[in-house]
Amino acid sequence: MTSTITVQGSHTAWFDAERATLHVSAAFDGPKRDEVFARATSTAADVTGIITPLFDAEAGPVTWWSSDRVSVWSERPWNNEGKRLPLVYHAAISVQARFRDFDALSRVIEQLAIMDGVNLGGIDWDLTDERRTAVTDEVRTAAVADAIRKAGTYAAAAGLGTPTVVAVADPGMLGDGSSGSPAPAPYERMAFRAQAMDAGGGAPLTLTPEQIQVASSVDVRFSA
Numbered sequence: 001m002t003s004t005i006t007v008q009g010s011h012t013a014w015f016d017a018e019r020a021t022l023h024v025s026a027a028f029d030g031p032k033r034d035e036v037f038a039r040a041t042s043t044a045a046d047v048t049g050i051i052t053p054l055f056d057a058e059a060g061p062v063t064w065w066s067s068d069r070v071s072v073w074s075e076r077p078w079n080n081e082g083k084r085l086p087l088v089y090h091a092a093i094s095v096q097a098r099f100r101d102f103d104a105l106s107r108v109i110e111q112l113a114i115m116d117g118v119n120l121g122g123i124d125w126d127l128t129d130e131r132r133t134a135v136t137d138e139v140r141t142a143a144v145a146d147a148i149r150k151a152g153t154y155a156a157a158a159g160l161g162t163p164t165v166v167a168v169a170d171p172g173m174l175g176d177g178s179s180g181s182p183a184p185a186p187y188e189r190m191a192f193r194a195q196a197m198d199a200g201g202g203a204p205l206t207l208t209p210e211q212i213q214v215a216s217s218v219d220v221r222f223s224a
Helices: 033-054 102-113 129-157
Strands: 004-015 019-030 062-075 088-099 118-126 164-169 192-196 205-209 212-223
Touching: 004 129, 019 033, 019 102, 033 062, 033 088, 033 102, 088 102, 102 118, 102 205, 118 205, 129 212
Parallel strands: none
Antiparallel strands: 004 212, 019 088, 019 118, 062 088, 164 212, 192 205
8 A cells, every 4th residue: 555745845054145235325304405405416426436446247346236216205294383394305315236345345334334414224145146046956955855854754653665756846836735834935135233343433344244044945745
């Protein structure tokens, strides 16, 4: 008599970040629309003036950058007595830059952090596309191996023969509702930590990227 075993294999691995995308915005507000927009435009130009000399698509330290989002809006705030105040105008221009050299990234952040109107929106740590594809394949392979080991354990415990693979699928795709667990995100960008070695500000900024998590799950059906 042939028995069916259906299991889910999984694997998670962690890798050092290879790229970092810095998000920056130049933002101002005030009573006059044209002045607010002019200040934002001028400051955004100063930001890109720091980044563009570092740009080289192959060698870096900046391998890509853009400044393609401009927002201008107004509002009439209320005071603490419930009265409407005159219009306040806001203008914001965003800039993003991808670094392969994290020391250069630290130096740029130090320059931008002291500029009036510049907001540092955070960093996305990343792998290169080639590395991400390679490690995702490795993790998926390990997830299948985990399923095979698990099925072997179940078969041995039940006194069955060596399991033979019948079907392999992403979680929930075997079509019988046997797997209720969603597939984990195969690739996760983590946050970053930044610190100055000297509280007095004398030492350069150091960045500590969190490692990149790559995870995979797979449903495998066996006969034994």
